[in-house]
Amino acid sequence: MDTLSYKTVSANKATVNKEWVIIDAEGAILGRVASVVASMLRGKHKTNFTPHVDCGDNVVVINAEKVSLTGTKWSDKEYVRHTGYPGGQRFTSAEEMLKKNPIGLVEHAVRGMLPKNRLGRVLYRNMHVYAGPSHPHEAQKPKKIELNNNQA
Secondary structure, eight states, X not given: OOOOSOOOOOOOTXXXXXXXXXXXXXXXXXXXXXXXXXXXXXXXXXXXXXXXXOOOOEEEEEOGGGOBOOTTHHHHOEEXXXXXXXXXXXXXXXXXXXXXXXXXXXXXXXXXXXXXXXXXXXXXXXXXXXXXXXXXXXXXXXXXXXXTTXXX
């Protein structure tokens, strides 16, 4: 009797094919950029996606300072942090965050879309965000990904 010719492929560190991709965030909406980046980091766009393995790509995000938000989110959206002391809760608006740390704005959005475990922390290290159009990863020859065409 013939056996089934289809096998379930479970990727591992040795069999994963990691690539470098570049995403230009200029004029793009923050949440839409973050969801595409998180999906690429996770590897969900690949046929051999395995939930418990880092099978995603290395993602370079450029022009983080030119990302946009819709509606009145620039003034209404608040980022909360805590100093660790009693009464140490601090609030920052998205507008202040963009002025002070535009890279942190994108990183915070993507980090919230990744798994909250060891794998999520490993995946987060595969993302490189830069405020301007230049980046030091030319040697890796990253492929440019268009946000409009790539609905990941």
